Amino acid sequence: MGLKDICSLDAFVLYGTFSVIYSGRAESELDRGQYMIIRKVDGTLLVHGSTNITPRNYQGPGSKLSVIGNSIISCNKKGESLTIVVHRITQIFKPIAWSSNKIKLSKSERDLVNKIVAEMDKYIPNAVFISKEHQTRVGSIDIYVVDINEQEHVIEAKRAKASLATGSQVSRYLGAFPKAIGYVMSPSISKNAAIWCQEHDIKYVRVEHQDPESNGV
Amino acid sequence: MGLKDICSLDAFVLYGTFSVIYSGRAESELDRGQYMIIRKVDGTLLVHGSTNITPRNYQGPGSKLSVIGNSIISCNKKGESLTIVVHRITQIFKPIAWSSNKIKLSKSERDLVNKIVAEMDKYIPNAVFISKEHQTRVGSIDIYVVDINEQEHVIEAKRAKASLATGSQVSRYLGAFPKAIGYVMSPSISKNAAIWCQEHDIKYVRVEHQDPESNGV
DNA sequence: TTATGGATTTCGTGG
């Protein structure tokens, strides 16, 4: 089976000896070695080494393959190219009826935002206006609240640990809503971020994905 | 070849019908379907669907496999688990002498920082002190410069397009260096970020990875 | 170990 035949397949996996050159947003070289090449049905191309979750080289959905000599060349619309020099192919495998299902995830930030909104009394009593993903010129605010005293509140939620960048984000929102009170709400926060928030009058509120419910009943 | 035998291998690829459950930082379910399971020599485990660069589910380096009934269970040190229910295995493949080479990359942010420093005269004349990755309590500043007039300069470099977050980052640094002049240096910047920077007295300087050299000579 | 920020981030969503 020739290289051109292989590359005309919807999807395939190659194992063998290759070297890889990438040119586009950046430039990279991958020394000759044994790698796994994966071509997916959406036009994704992956070069996997023996370690790590992320591929050594890749090209995203929609890339087109061509064969020149003993090289596979993948191009995308932005003019980026991935050149795989084929030295030797040890294994070829053709995936059949490969599923495109996506995972169903919970405990995402969206879930946390919904939980905070549902329990808003606990954090901001007497809210009269609550807006999620509140669009502004300085970005989208996770939760924007106005209470009965017309006090504004700007909340940034993080599903995991809040960082300095999280604090900066709230600070940027406060620049556009100078009378608002800023909050970071998350299960945890880095030490420096906690200090920084305190210094900038941003309140930190610990929130969990699920309530610490009924432990000892 | 039994499931336990397979899972005792350093590395393997399975293709077949599986369903996957993840529990850890978050929770997820992947419906029964045909996927590619990749086990790497460093303990990485991947579940790839037919689209996208990123795997549907994964576990990073160092995860341990065990087999219970017809399920493969991968656990890591943080108590996260990935359960792959094996309905049917169509293909097994064992990668031999899989290379661990890493790519050599250029045009990274580090390269851009070095270029800016090398040409500092063009941007900030009469610099007497230049520090890369300047550590502060509010984070690491890409380039910190003091000129002959004791004026401080704080530069954030971006290898690609600068965003609002980039501006926020500089603003955070300026909070700790209130007398400094702030800069964003990158090949491009989003419109809102450009406006925001201007409003906050942060200078935007366009820099290219390579000089627009000798075009018409 | 934690903390911090880059990344060819990738990916989804909304304008």
Add this chain to the structure above:
DNA sequence: CCACGAAGTCCATAA
């Protein structure tokens, strides 16, 4: 198509 921010981000690096 751009813009923006989440992500089980991942990953390297420094403290």
